[in-house]
Amino acid sequence: MSEVDTVANELDFKLVVSKKGKHRPKLRSKTQTSLQQLGDKTRADRTEFCQKTVLTQLQQAEADLLQSEFLRECLDNIEPILAGIEHIICLGLGNFLDCTIARYQLAFFRCIRYKANLTVKGQFFDPVFTQPEVDALQALGETVLPENLEGKYSVERKTLFFLPHCPKQIVNNLLWKNWHPNRLTNVVLLCNSFSTVVNNNPDRILRINASYILRAARLFQEVPLRNIFRFGDIFNDTSLHHLPNGHTENEHIDWDCTIEPSYEPDDLELISKKKVAKLEFA
Numbered sequence: 001m002s003e004v005d006t007v008a009n010e011l012d013f014k015l016v017v018s019k020k021g022k023h024r025p026k027l028r029s030k031t032q033t034s035l036q037q038l039g040d041k042t043r044a045d046r047t048e049f050c051q052k053t054v055l056t057q058l059q060q061a062e063a064d065l066l067q068s069e070f071l072r073e074c075l076d077n078i079e080p081i082l083a084g085i086e087h088i089i090c091l092g093l094g095n096f097l098d099c100t101i102a103r104y105q106l107a108f109f110r111c112i113r114y115k116a117n118l119t120v121k122g123q124f125f126d127p128v129f130t131q132p133e134v135d136a137l138q139a140l141g142e143t144v145l146p147e148n149l150e151g152k153y154s155v156e157r158k159t160l161f162f163l164p165h166c167p168k169q170i171v172n173n174l175l176w177k178n179w180h181p182n183r184l185t186n187v188v189l190l191c192n193s194f195s196t197v198v199n200n201n202p203d204r205i206l207r208i209n210a211s212y213i214l215r216a217a218r219l220f221q222e223v224p225l226r227n228i229f230r231f232g233d234i235f236n237d238t239s240l241h242h243l244p245n246g247h248t249e250n251e252h253i254d255w256d257c258t259i260e261p262s263y264e265p266d267d268l269e270l271i272s273k274k275k276v277a278k279l280e281f282a
C-alpha cells in the first residue's frame, strides 16, 4: 500500500469510529476534499509512471526487433506489398501494459510502419484495453477506436489490418463486410495463417463459423512470416494475406452469396457488442 493510501485509510477509519462530534459533516467534507486531491494526484502520478514504463519497455522491444533477422526478413518479404497503404487498423492486440507478447506485437507494428515509410496513424480497438492502455496509445500518437464493430469494417482505400492472434470470427466478419471484388482488393491482412485455419479445421465446421475465410483462402496470396524471432510465441502462425491484381477474377469464387455471418453463443470466440454492453451495465 502506498503512503497516501495508508494515510487515507487511517483518516477514514477515524472518521467512521468517531460519530459524536457536532461538526463532523464539515470536518468530513474538508478531509474528503483533501483526500480526493491526494487521490487525484496519486492517480495522475500512477498514470504518468505507467506511461513512462510502457514507453521504455516499448522502446526496448523496438530496439530488439530492429536488430533482429526476423524483422529484416519480414521487411524483405512484405514491404513491397505494403506500398500505398492508407489506413492501418489493429484489432485484438490485448493488454500490452502487462503482456510481453502484446507489447512486442505493438513494437512490431511500429517498426514495420516506420521501416516501410508509412506515415499513417494506427487505429486500435480491443475491448479489453484498460484506460492506462488507451492513454498510452494516445500518448504515442495513435488513435483508439470507440466502438466494438466485431471486425465489420468496410474499406474504400488500401488498408492494412493487423490482427495478431485475433479470433478467426473477427477475420471472417471483416471479409464478409468487404466481400466485393472492388473492396476486397483494398484489404491486406496480417493475421493467423488462412491455410492453417483451413488445414486444421474440417470444412463442415468452417462453413458454419468461418465460411468467408474458407472462400478467401482460395483467393488471397499468403506470405508467411517465418517464425525465427527469439521468442517463439509472439509471431507464430502469422502471415500477410493480399490480393494481387487480377486475383479477383477467379471463376470458383462466389461473389453473390453475402449472408452476414452469425455464430452460436457457445461457439463465440470474439467479444461481442452485446457482451460489452452487459459488462458496462452490470
Ligand SMILES: C[S@@+](CC[C@H](N)C(=O)[O-])C[C@H]1O[C@@H](n2cnc3c(N)ncnc32)[C@H](O)[C@@H]1O
Pocket: 091, 092, 093, 094, 095, 101, 102, 105, 125, 126, 127, 128, 148, 149, 150, 151, 164, 165, 166, 167, 170, 269, 270, 271, 272
Ligand atoms: C488470443 S487473444 C490475442 C492477444 C494478443 N494479441 C496475443 O497474441 O497474445 C485475442 C484478442 O482478441 C481480442 N478481441 C476479442 N473480441 C474482439 C473484438 N470484438 N474486437 C477487437 N478485439 C477483440 C481479445 O480481447 C484478445 O485481446
